[in-house]
Every structure is written in C-alpha cells, then in structure tokens.
Amino acid sequence: MAAYPAHASPALTPLSHPRPQRTVSDFKLEHTHSAVPPPLVSPALTPPTTPWRNSEEGVGQRHDRQPRSISIPQPENSVDDAADSNPSLLQVLPKVWCEVRARIPTTTGQEMWLHLYHNNADEKEHLAIVFGPNIRSRSLDAVMPGETERDRMIRGAYVGTLYPGRTSSRLQAIRREEGVRPSAGYLTGLNGTGGGTSNGQTGQQEIDSSYPEELGPPLVRIHSECYTGETVWSARCDCGEQLDEAERLMGLPVPTPSSTPGSEIGEHEAHRPSKLPSAGGVIIYLRQEGRGIGLKEKLKAYNLQDLGHDTMEANLLLRHPGDARSYGLATAMLMDLGLGGDRGIKLLTNNPDKVRAVEGPNREVRVVERVPMVPIAWQTGGERGVQGKEVEKYLSTKIEKMKHMLSK
Numbered sequence: 001m002a003a004y005p006a007h008a009s010p011a012l013t014p015l016s017h018p019r020p021q022r023t024v025s026d027f028k029l030e031h032t033h034s035a036v037p038p039p040l041v042s043p044a045l046t047p048p049t050t051p052w053r054n055s056e057e058g059v060g061q062r063h064d065r066q067p068r069s070i071s072i073p074q075p076e077n078s079v080d081d082a083a084d085s086n087p088s089l090l091q092v093l094p095k096v097w098c099e100v101r102a103r104i105p106t107t108t109g110q111e112m113w114l115h116l117y118h119n120n121a122d123e124k125e126h127l128a129i130v131f132g133p134n135i136r137s138r139s140l141d142a143v144m145p146g147e148t149e150r151d152r153m154i155r156g157a158y159v160g161t162l163y164p165g166r167t168s169s170r171l172q173a174i175r176r177e178e179g180v181r182p183s184a185g186y187l188t189g190l191n192g193t194g195g196g197t198s199n200g201q202t203g204q205q206e207i208d209s210s211y212p213e214e215l216g217p218p219l220v221r222i223h224s225e226c227y228t229g230e231t232v233w234s235a236r237c238d239c240g241e242q243l244d245e246a247e248r249l250m251g252l253p254v255p256t257p258s259s260t261p262g263s264e265i266g267e268h269e270a271h272r273p274s275k276l277p278s279a280g281g282v283i284i285y286l287r288q289e290g291r292g293i294g295l296k297e298k299l300k301a302y303n304l305q306d307l308g309h310d311t312m313e314a315n316l317l318l319r320h321p322g323d324a325r326s327y328g329l330a331t332a333m334l335m336d337l338g339l340g341g342d343r344g345i346k347l348l349t350n351n352p353d354k355v356r357a358v359e360g361p362n363r364e365v366r367v368v369e370r371v372p373m374v375p376i377a378w379q380t381g382g383e384r385g386v387q388g389k390e391v392e393k394y395l396s397t398k399i400e401k402m403k404h405m406l407s408k
C-alpha cells in the first residue's frame, strides 16, 4: 500500500517514482480525443477540459488529433497525393480579421509590422509578425463604413510609412497633395506593395497585396506562445531562441531596389526605412501557451517533469492531450495575408503535425518546403543556445514521442 499524505484525495492514484513499467503506448496517443486518460492526478488538480478546446466548437476546429507519425509530403512529388490520406483536417476554417497593425522597430535593427487579429473561435488576440514590404492583410485594408482617413491611419490601414502631418492613408492622395511623381522604389520600400491607388469614385483603396512571384514562396513560422521560454529565460525549452531565429531568417536582405533595372529611388528618402528591405516573411504567433493547455497547466506539467515524467507524460497525467493545439487560425490568417494558393509557403518547423494541419481542409495554404529549426546549441557545438538537461530531455521527447523531424 502506497503511503499517502493525510490530505491526499482518495481519488489520487499512486504515482510511484520512477514508473518504468509504463510506456507512452499505454496512453494510446493516437486516440487522445476519445480515450480520456485515467485520473492519474487528483481531479481537484485537473480542469474538466483543456482550456479553449470547447470554444472551438461550431467553427470546425480540429478535435481529433492526427496520428503522431504522419508521412511528410515531399514538395516535389507527393504533396497532392498526401491530401487524400489526411482525413482529420478541419472542415471549416475560423473567420479572422486584422483589427490593427503598427510598425515596430526592433532591437535587432530590423523593422516588423505587428498585426493584431480577432477571430470567431476564441477571445484571444493572435498576432502576425510581418517582415518586409510585400505582405499585407486584406481584412485590414478593407474600407470600414464611415471611417475617415485618420481612422485608417490609426488602425494601420495605410500604404507606406506614417510621418508627422500625413493626411491620407493613400499614396495617390499624398502624391497629388505634394506633387510627387510615382516612385516604385518608394512604394515597395514602405510596406506598400507598389499598388496603392484610389479609384476616385468610392474612395475604395485598391492595393495589390499579392506577394511578388519572383521572391518565391515566402518564409512562414507558426509559433506557439511560450511565456517561460520567451519572457522569463527558461532553459526548459528552446521556444525563445526559435522565435529569435525566425526573426533573423526573415531579416535576411533581398537585392536592393537600386540593383533592380528600371526601379526609381531617391524620392522621399526622408520617409524610407534606414534598413534595406528584408526577404521578409511572417511569424504567426498563436496564443496557444503550453501546447494549448495554458500557462497554469504547463507549470503543473513542469512540476510533474521534475518528478520524473517527460513533457508528453506530464500533459497526459493532467488529463490533457499531449498536444492540444490546432492550426486553423494560422491557416485563416495566412490566407488573409495573401499567402494562400498554389505558389505556397516555406514553413519553418520540425513538427509534422503542423506541416499538414496548417494547409487547411481544402489545402487553402500549401507547404511546398519545410525549413528545419535546428537548436542553436546543436548548430554551434554548444557554444551558443539553450542548454541543459531539461532542454535535452524536452527535445528528445519531441523526437521520440512526437516524431519531430530533428536529428543531431
């Protein structure tokens, strides 16, 4: 008979330590949606459901988890074939709309455009962190009934860059006011993709927000919130450095406008960004803390990890799925940013679930290339990057149990 503290719940199942007789297959990971794990932790410590999973009812969010080991379609030959073999994609994407964006100069020297999204699936403010001048939100650019030019500028629906005294969100209007000749370099350098016009009759802004073909598939990272790894220096995971690395990759420069034959630069230099435009890309930052279980539950999971369990077991012991996330919001946001369609995206990830799930029910978004995220410590032979026994165990669990495509 196991010894319990006097205050222990009678429902508490003994957790011997270590528990070598239990393997992960005992938890039936493939069927976590239907096979609720036994109450291995006192119900008093465990919420009845994983946070936010119910709020996704009715908008077609994914409730059933894909098998852990899915075959990753090779972009060259098997992307189409793979679509049929994945029955658990969403049937309906949530609706998303960008409420506001702002230019943020960053501590690394590059600039990004922070887009704040709302949606009809949850109450959270999910974010798109856009780098480079070529990605715009269609919902943000749409004209709101009754709004003024100042309203548009305040919510970020302008072309180019704001400056003191600017009176219009539209570049044509500014050109007219200032007698400025149209300048391709000026437009493309300022997060307006060269097509900002007004049709004069409705005042509707026509913005060419298609990503230029010549740049190839844009780089995309779908990043899940991690307060501990991104804000309070946790070395239990590499989430913080992954975010940094994604930002770095999206800041790599493209050929300068002056090297492009026929481009006009030099006008409006005062309003140009001081840095050259980057190759760009977007980080979709989803508020799915703790793989969707929330910070409170993640902290309990950390305590279970200190008691000897791995990240997957800890979630299951708390009666959560090993991974409670979904990616329909990311798909919808990418479409709103004009990155749906055949040209596809390059996805920065090691996670096979993500690669398939982000494509959406009808392959609205196509992952044509996967770019691995190799931990910095592995890349640098331990000179830099997150290190320690916790992060090593975290990474090995992702590889062994979650089938992440990562090898040393």
Ligand SMILES: Nc1nc2c(ncn2[C@@H]2O[C@H](COP(=O)(O)OP(=O)(O)OP(=O)(O)O)[C@@H](O)[C@H]2O)c(=O)[nH]1
Binding pocket: 222, 223, 224, 225, 226, 227, 236, 237, 239, 242, 288, 289, 290, 291, 292, 293, 298, 301, 302, 311, 315, 348, 349, 350, 351, 354, 373, 394, 398, 404
């Ligand atoms: N439940 C739980 N969540 C964790 C833990 N460590 C990190 N996370 C969360 O995991 C999420 C990051 O997901 P990961 O599984 O590390 O990586 P991924 O996004 O699936 O895959 P990549 O795209 O390759 O990075 C963030 O939401 C973190 O808060 C943990 O021990 N337990």
